[in-house]
Amino acid sequence: LLAALFLLAGLLLAARDAGLPVRISPSLDARLAFQMQRAGVHAPTNAPAPSPELVKLGEALFWDPELSGNRDIACATCHLPTFGGGDGLAVSIGAGGRGLGSLRERASIREFVARNAQPLFNLGHLEWQNRFWDGRVFVDEAGRLHSPASDRLPPGLESTLAAQALFPVTSREEMRGHRGDTDTFGQRNELAMIDDYTLTAIWQGLMQRLLALPGYQALFAAGYPDLDPAQWDVAHAANAIAAYEISAFTFADSPFDRYLAGDRAALSPAARRGALLFYGKAQCAACHSGPLLSDQQFHNLALPQIGEGKGREQPFDLGRARETGNDCDRFAFRTPPLRNVALTAPYMHNGAFATLPDVIRHHLDPATGLRQYDPDRLHPTLELHNGPEQQAAILRWYTPIPTDGLRLTDAEFADLIVFLDALTSPSARHLEHLTPASVPSGLPPGGL
Template sequence: MPEANARFADHSLEEITLGRLLYYDPILSGSKTVSCASCHHPRFATGDGVSLGLGDGGLGLGPDRRIDPDNSPEQRIPRNAPALFNLGAEEFTRFFHDGRLEADPTRPSGLRTPLGADMERGFASALAAQAMFPVLSGDEMAGHYSENDVAQAVRQGVLTGEGGAWSILSARVEAIPQYRKQFDAVIGERSIAFADIANVIAAFIAFEWRADNSPFDAFLRDGTPLPAAAMRGMDLFYGAAGCSACHAGQFQTDHDFHAIAMPQIGPGKAARFERHNRDVGRMRVTGNAEDAYRFRTPTLRNVTRTAPYGHAGAFATLDAVVRHHLGPIASLRRYEASQMVLPTPAFDTDLAVLADFDEIARIAAANELPSQSMSDADIADLLAFLETLTDPQSLSGRLGVPETVPSGLTVD
């Protein structure tokens, strides 16, 4: 069983409060309509409450988000929006469902990212760098084709350096007097670099959604007893059910990648020129066939609030995803689209893989999780234990949603 010994980075109040404003400010999206909070909102436990979200071209929040008829999205965001709890802990060094961004001290930037040698320096952590990659995604924050200067830079592949997408966004922030004044207190009077924006947003995320004061944490610290059902569930979790083989450590993740036959819905993770709807997970990063359909083990903190579940958000309930773990291949083959939570209208790609029997067979063949039997009572006990991982303060956040932001744009 884990010990309560995670380490979190310390940040100044100036960094945190500045990061809070930028996190909720649509100024960082190409068309100035999407903020970090559009897909990671405290109302939905730092996710968006849907299987696959709508970024640029969407209006509203969560399951109520809808298509802007004047700026329709090209597709849904290919993967589920993961929760942000405890990402400021030093144990978290790999990000995104496929781990395509991670700390790497052998590289000049200290990071291995999709930008390779073009990655800029100055990011204080992998979390900071991760927080700023969605602004380069047309589906998420950059925008479509050449509808704005950021989208145009992204389409041309000019991401970093002078005239790049990051530089354009930095100049926007620099031009707002209140942001310039607040950055003076953090970095001095030099020009604002994009890494500076990323660093303060990461500071806010680390502070706002630190989740280490749950009933389970109290049990670890001083033996405060858990309810009887939760104690039985904890014995199963760390014992016969084998959950802790992957969901290890204080935050119930081994930070590794596993193939467990998760159903895949939506457009898949592909470049614009590719004509498939597949998502091969970690293999897309490493190029190794053995990594096919492997995805990062999620942390389970506040897990009872972070539905839907899976890299594509295929399961709407925690009970359903727990039962999937008991027989992954059988669950994959009988998966029904009614378990999805998708904003309307439908896209042609929503069910593409579910109708591709060859792809379903490949996902099943990669599964590494053995089947096991478990009674309904045992599952109920497991769910009772998972409920004890809930930290109420982290769910609401410590500072909350600001009413206004310095750009004057609308706050979600």
């Protein structure tokens, strides 16, 4: 059906552009089909389904605080199914924090994690080429994985998603903790004693922890039945975590996805008008393009500096420039995908906005949005660096984006919001059932 609409829309619009008489006005569906075709929209490609046993191992690893230095935080702590695969915070609270979701509090002596926890929805599609807000894990055209670990990246990783899973466990702020820390049981945190850049030693220490537990010995044996236990390494753990994330967080039943599959009734008239704006006048698809609704490129959107920043450039977080060394990449961050975006607030790399209308308004005039940013919704102990000097530094490297200066009527604005909501899968709205009753370590699933 959509192919026929593509053809009809193309013929009608080509005839109009050629100055030929066109007596039939293209339907909303025909115009939308044409715009979506121009934007390269199609259903994303699924990876092969992992085995149930591998998913079960990945589930345990994802939820178990045993993977953190202090045994107090799990992958799930910052990527909760009940918070849209994030944690509901502008920027995350890592090692040393207590509580889950938006109620989580940090230890007074610890920094916030520098960036917003990215949602986990639909991250297993084969079109994905890079990971993290700054793209520091990526695959090149020859299929080779690249990462901050360079040649220390363990062999056998099956995807960029698996490679990504290796790095939060090495970060002191996120999961590993700091020298001198003790764990939940009062024991010395041995992972925190390892030097920061000896990643292999950190990963080996983590595997020693896991394989000392009978529950993980059984899960690894089931997940990798053809391997001798002496061959199990951190790449197998990372592949299992990726398998679980793909199995648990991939959804294709949103109204938008059903429309792509040929169900014309899946999108309401308002959602179709919003989609026509998204792929047309509003130019959202200039960046949120293709099957992932992301160009996987990096853009400076003139966002305020929230939090302590990252690395030597504190209080700034220079984003992509930290990886490339190119000044033109300062304050640029990867375009986020949009499936289930209505569930994943707060938004942007630093959680600057609590609602989708706020995000859209900022895109219409980023420079003014930066200057007039209202920090009232931020955590009371979270620092905002948004004085004239900081604003000037960010705007120096800002290049106007396609939406800058765009005018939308109230009706168009409302239709655009309706379309963004139509990217939500009903199956993703209630994921409480994903929380396991227990994990092999016996620690609370999801962290303390």
